Amino acid sequence: MERITAVPHSRQPLRSSAEAAASLATLRRGNQLFETERRLNAVLNNASVSIFLMDDRQHCIYMNRAAEQLTGFTLTEVLERDCPLHDIVHHTYPDGRPFPLSECAIDRAFPQNNHERGEEVFVHADGHFYPVGFTASPIRDDEANIIGTIIEVRDISEEKAAAERQRLLLNELNHRVKNTLATVQSIAAQTFRGQTDAAARSVFDARMVALSTAHNVLVADNWESASLRSVTERVLAPHLLAEIDPHRFRIAGPDARLHPKVAVTLSMALHELMTNAAKYGALSVPEGHVSITWTLAPLDDGRQRLDLTWEENGGPEVTPPSRKGFGSRLIERQLPMEFDGTAEIDYRRAGLVCRLEIPLIALGWMGQELIAGQASL
Amino acid sequence: MTMLNGRRVLLVEDESLVAMLAEDMLTDLGCEVVIAMRLDKALDLARTGTFDAAVLDVNLGDARSYPVADVLFERALPFLFATGYGVQGLEPVYQDVPVLQKPYQQRPMQHLLCRLLACETPPRKRTDPLRSLGCACVAQTSPSAPTFRADTPI
Numbered sequence: 001m002e003r004i005t006a007v008p009h010s011r012q013p014l015r016s017s018a019e020a021a022a023s024l025a026t027l028r029r030g031n032q033l034f035e036t037e038r039r040l041n042a043v044l045n046n047a048s049v050s051i052f053l054m055d056d057r058q059h060c061i062y063m064n065r066a067a068e069q070l071t072g073f074t075l076t077e078v079l080e081r082d083c084p085l086h087d088i089v090h091h092t093y094p095d096g097r098p099f100p101l102s103e104c105a106i107d108r109a110f111p112q113n114n115h116e117r118g119e120e121v122f123v124h125a126d127g128h129f130y131p132v133g134f135t136a137s138p139i140r141d142d143e144a145n146i147i148g149t150i151i152e153v154r155d156i157s158e159e160k161a162a163a164e165r166q167r168l169l170l171n172e173l174n175h176r177v178k179n180t181l182a183t184v185q186s187i188a189a190q191t192f193r194g195q196t197d198a199a200a201r202s203v204f205d206a207r208m209v210a211l212s213t214a215h216n217v218l219v220a221d222n223w224e225s226a227s228l229r230s231v232t233e234r235v236l237a238p239h240l241l242a243e244i245d246p247h248r249f250r251i252a253g254p255d256a257r258l259h260p261k262v263a264v265t266l267s268m269a270l271h272e273l274m275t276n277a278a279k280y281g282a283l284s285v286p287e288g289h290v291s292i293t294w295t296l297a298p299l300d301d302g303r304q305r306l307d308l309t310w311e312e313n314g315g316p317e318v319t320p321p322s323r324k325g326f327g328s329r330l331i332e333r334q335l336p337m338e339f340d341g342t343a344e345i346d347y348r349r350a351g352l353v354c355r356l357e358i359p360l361i362a363l364g365w366m367g368q369e370l371i372a373g374q375a376s377l
Numbered sequence: 378m379t380m381l382n383g384r385r386v387l388l389v390e391d392e393s394l395v396a397m398l399a400e401d402m403l404t405d406l407g408c409e410v411v412i413a414m415r416l417d418k419a420l421d422l423a424r425t426g427t428f429d430a431a432v433l434d435v436n437l438g439d440a441r442s443y444p445v446a447d448v449l450f451e452r453a454l455p456f457l458f459a460t461g462y463g464v465q466g467l468e469p470v471y472q473d474v475p476v477l478q479k480p481y482q483q484r485p486m487q488h489l490l491c492r493l494l495a496c497e498t499p500p501r502k503r504t505d506p507l508r509s510l511g512c513a514c515v516a517q518t519s520p521s522a523p524t525f526r527a528d529t530p531i
Contacts, residue, residue: 268393330394330397334393334397337412337415338391338414338415340418361439
């Protein structure tokens with residue numbers, strides 16, 4: 001307890017009798033103590049984080065100015081109540097039920113280790129609830145017995161509100177994107193009704209669905225990335241469903257996180273290959289099969305390069321197309337330009353082979369590594 | 378046949394599918410199109426290529442196309458920005474550059490490019506972000522500037 005009271009709330013003047021009897025050295029020590037105390041108070045009362053000093057009964061015996069502002073109670077009021085701090089600032093659940101000390105995570109987490117963290121909702125002196133993040137560390141005596149706790153507390157209302165706002169925006173984004181694609185599809189259907197042949201319409205619809213599916217994969221990871229494996233599987237899904245024999249497909253390669261741009265363009269490219277295979281290639285006959293395999297090669301700049309091979313076998317004899325369509329233009333021309341990679345389609349007689357080399361774009365947003373690094377400290 | 382026939386146009390657009398659409402529109406207008414989809418490539422082409430005009434998508438995913446615009450200012454090559462956000466989406470010093478509203482449409486693209494090529498003073502970068510340098514063809518005050526109406530084909 002000595003240590004705890006070594007950081008007193010108010011300055012205690014040195015007793016004059018002691019002063020009179022003191023040697024010069026003691027006097028100097030007294031002055032040093034006084035000076036130290038003044039500095040500590042300056043630090044504590046100017047800190048923006050709330051600091052509570054608890055004894056072994058969970059009574060608060062010191063709180064700094066930030067803590068007084070946060071809770072709406074003065075230290076004097078808290079000391080006068082002479083009860084666990086929990087009963088003053090944490091006595092009720094946000095839903096109105098009483099919150100007994102025995103259920104309190106902060107109390108139960110009476111820390112064995114430094115910097116135990118958590119989040120709770122406190123009750124202000126005026127009755128309103130506010131979310132806080134706390135960090136608790138034990139105070140030990142000379143024999144290493146725990147004699148109290150230091151609790152740092154921050155009001156995290158703004159962070160909570162920002163996270164909630166982001167969640168709403170993401171939901172809205174998911175909804176908007178899907179809705180916009182569906183709207184485009186509807187506009188196209190209405191506009192071209194009876195004016196284009198049904199085949200062209202179904203090609204268009206399939207492309208819209210491929211685009212929409214690519215976005216589904218992005219939604220799954222908050223638009224930050226998409227899994228290479230699920231991108232591949234989802235492109236094949238319509239055909240896998242229709243196929244009786246799943247052995248007609250071979251998909252092999254390590255999973256990777258793809259930047260949204262790569263995910264969308266790759267989805268569209270695979271969709272075009274898939275459509276072509278179903279119409280003219282290996283999937284147009286029952287005995288044909290397709291293998292999609294890939295590897296990840298490290299690049300000098302720390303990124304990875306995706307080397308993906310689409311290979312068809314067992315289909316009808318391949319003849320190179322007389323005209324380059326949307327698919328080959330997207331794959332052979334746009335895709336390498338967009339990602340600074342390479343792409344080639346080989347119209348092998350035994351079956352089409354497409355090889356893609358795509359340097360993968362680094363994921364994340366500016367400063368993300370920094371934030372992630374801080375969080376793991 | 379329009380005045381765009383045979384013009385070399387640099388198209389900077391980072392989305393494959395969108396680039397294909399814009400390229401087709403320009404090609405249909407008789408332009409010879411050179412595409413750049415990445416900032417480094419676009420900068421190379423802007424510095425060393427020969428063009429009559431350029432169309433720059435503002436947002437290139439992880440970068441903005443402003444450095445390309447700076448090179449084009451320096452070379453006094455006429456260009457326009459393509460963006461879904463309108464003029465207000467541009468940084469103020471670039472707001473004297475004509476803006477083509479995305480999604481791309483052929484008629485406005487044709488109209489803006491023709492006006493750009495007919496104009497005697499190519500767009501300039503503002504030195505004072507708040508003061509427009511104007512342009513003869515936008516203000517339509519110069520007697521030499523041709524006048525266009527958006528609703529009549531050129």
